[in-house]
Amino acid sequence: MIKNLKMTEFGDFQTPLKLAEQVARLVFERYSYVRSIVEPTCGLGNFIRASVKANENLESVYGWEINSEYIKSAKNILCNHKRSKINIEQKDFFSIDWSLLPEYLRHFVLFIGNPPWVTNSELGRIGSRNLPQKTNFQNHAGLEAVTGKSNFDISEWMLIKIAEYISGKKAAMSFLVKTSVARKVFLHICKNRLSLKSIDIHNIDAKKHFDVNVDACLFCTEGSSTSPKGYACSIYESLSDQRPVKTMGYANGKLVSDIDKYGLLKDIDSKSEMPWRSGIKHDCSKVMEFRLEGDRLINGFEEEADLPGDYLYPMYKSSHIANDRLRHPVKYMLVTQRRLGIETDSIRILSPKTWTYLQSYKDKLGSRKSSIYKNAPEFSVFGVGDYSFQPWKIVISGLYKNIRFRLVGPFQEKPVVLDDTCYMMSFESEEKAEFVYRLLSSKVAGDFIDSVVFKDSKRPVTVALLNRISLKYLANHLGLADKYNSFFEKSKQKQLNLF
Ligand SMILES: C[S@@+](CC[C@H](N)C(=O)[O-])C[C@H]1O[C@@H](n2cnc3c(N)ncnc32)[C@H](O)[C@@H]1O
Structure with a gap:
């Protein structure tokens, strides 16, 4: 019971090594310039193992995690690894001061992983404060977030933080998240005109990999030196598909699920002449x-x-x-x-x-x-x-x-x-x-x-x-x-x- 509460509190779904390896292969093919990685909620460290296997040129590897037991196990698993530059540290994502991250974590860095799968209301129910404390996230004050008055996934907060950090830099991010969270992060990127490009969603089978009935995906994007004119997010049916099935877009302040189809019919998107x-x-x-x-x-x-x-x-x-x-x-x-x-x-x-x-x-x-x-x-x-x-x-x-x-x-x-x-x-x-x-x-x-x-x-x-x-x-x-x-x-x- 205690274990389950803890799992809920930390939104704990460790990524199977096989899936982490498949993600790492896809990601490092794409971001070949990457020299450092950060796994900000690394758990047992499967993404770190998969990344060092997929990219031999990594110079530094950082794993952050809140749970001290995971830190111990991850260190044990990774200690035999010949690469000496693997750093696993106990850190609470919400207390990271992003302005103080060292220079070498500003460029050629990839943030990779699988953040907690839990909403602030679930945390409120079990009395946990595993949340951003002094924030006014998407207009939800910190306390409101704890009481569950407003509901958001804490992974949404984390991914937005990272997206804002890599905006305009030669850096990238790739995370497994609920598809609904990926969409909200995309909306935030569009609304705030972040300097990011090549935004993609690759659907994954969450039932098969995590035994949960939820739509989930790998969300990827990278920094761009200029602010893009428009935003688009290519949707792939799976991690192995080469061609997107459609492109999500942003129009009139709202997300549209298929921007190409929408382009042909957008005049219909005005206002119903009679009320529903x-x-x-x-x-x-x-x-x-x-x-x-x-x-x-x-x-x-x-x-x-x-x-x-x-x-x-x-x-x-x-x-x-x-x-x-x-x-x-x-x-x-x-x-x-x-x-x-x-x-x-x-x-x-x-x-x-x-x-x-x-x-x-x-x-x-x-x-x-x-x-x-x-x-x-x-x-x-x-x-x-x-x-x-x-x-x-x-x-x-x-x-x-x-x-x-x-x-x-x-x-x-x-x-x-x-x-x-x-x-x-x-x-x-x-x-x-x-x-x-x-x-x-x-x-x-x-x-x-x-x-x-x-x-x-x-x-x-x-x-x-x-x-x-x-x-x-x-x-x-x-x-x-x-x-x-x-x-x-x-x-x-x-x-x-x-x-
Ligand atoms: C969904 S699991 C994924 C673990 C690992 N990233 C993986 O892919 O296997 C989420 C992880 O986030 C950790 N976590 C939860 N809250 C955290 C926080 N505030 N700071 C850092 N890590 C946190 C949990 O302990 C758990 O290991």
């Missing part, structure tokens, strides 16, 4: 959602609910939408308000049975944790407005990775509502909804989405992504500009004339 919104949030599905068994409504407590239809709506959740076939709704949602924040007392008069039902679950609804319910009317829901009750909707799941739009019409003469795991755009007219659905389910829209999203991220579909897709420019690409204008621009003009 989340579905309804109630934080109490056992009370507010029902399935129909025969003619009986059953809630999440398996209790029968005696409810009239007036506040009930057919509903979809993410799992329904992401399914291969979209079936008729099989669930219903009790929606207590038609607009945000309006009173709910009138339900007592308008629908006494609904009121009785809500009263019987008063405690459950009253103890919803989110602060949004604190000063809101009793039994409130959120993410609700006129748009929730429009008959036609284009919907997409925010939970699943298959990016698929669906056209949803009324069911049993009622609008279908969505839970807050889904996003939607709603319409009064079926014709308009069908047209927009045609735009969004086109290959062009798919290609645009492919060019900007990272499918390996936890939730590739976000409301921010959807709101970037301009329907007008999508229509232009599809040769449907006239139709778009007849639906949207003319009605806009009509409204303007009216006023």
Whole structure:
């Protein structure tokens, strides 16, 4: 148990020697000018062993590590090595004063290794302070970082430190990291215009090498004497692939996953002419959602609910939408308000049975944790407005990775509502909804989405992504500009004339 806690605290996944050797071969072929290496969190020293094997010309080799037991073992393993210039020292990465590093570690140096795989929130949970202390990293103050209020990988902090150090120098870095961390480091490089070039990501199989289910890669870059005009990061499927499968880029302050594809479609990346919104949030599905068994409504407590239809709506959740076939709704949602924040007392008069039902679950609804319910009317829901009750909707799941739009019409003469795991755009007219659905389910829209999203991220579909897709420019690409204008621009003009 103690050992496991320690492993968590230090994000400890020692790199298998075979993998370290494969990385070292690739890296030294690339950076043949390197004369010194630093492994800043060297553990048992496998990267040091692999590097001295791959490059006979190394003049000095430094290993830093926080854990004294590892230092002892690494020294034992490396003591027989004929090269006398291997220095293993106990050092805490976070207390290194980079301005005091000796001159010979400024140029022709390669930083190589595999930094800790742990986030500040994980450290906060176990009460560890293995973190940068006096820093305001990416606007997260030190204490906030410890309490886990903000979440970041400590390897992100380490790699950024090294990237800033090698910027503008003839020096390089190569590290095994989570792919999400590599992307954040790339974003930092672009935003801060660091003088770095030849930025690459080589995917690795983390399950095979470390027995962890996470996307991981080798992230490499080297200093450049000038600040580059633009930034690009070549993505290779594996350590042995010679050709990149695509190139990640940076445009309008954001990362794009395929800069070549994006270049052809970038005009679409402006703003959706109609807003995308989340579905309804109630934080109490056992009370507010029902399935129909025969003619009986059953809630999440398996209790029968005696409810009239007036506040009930057919509903979809993410799992329904992401399914291969979209079936008729099989669930219903009790929606207590038609607009945000309006009173709910009138339900007592308008629908006494609904009121009785809500009263019987008063405690459950009253103890919803989110602060949004604190000063809101009793039994409130959120993410609700006129748009929730429009008959036609284009919907997409925010939970699943298959990016698929669906056209949803009324069911049993009622609008279908969505839970807050889904996003939607709603319409009064079926014709308009069908047209927009045609735009969004086109290959062009798919290609645009492919060019900007990272499918390996936890939730590739976000409301921010959807709101970037301009329907007008999508229509232009599809040769449907006239139709778009007849639906949207003319009605806009009509409204303007009216006023
Ligand atoms: C993912 S392991 C990798 C070890 C080694 N680099 C390798 O590739 O086999 C991360 C290492 O970072 C060390 N570590 C954690 N926090 C550190 C810190 N603040 N300073 C230096 N080393 C640290 C851990 O003890 C552990 O050995």
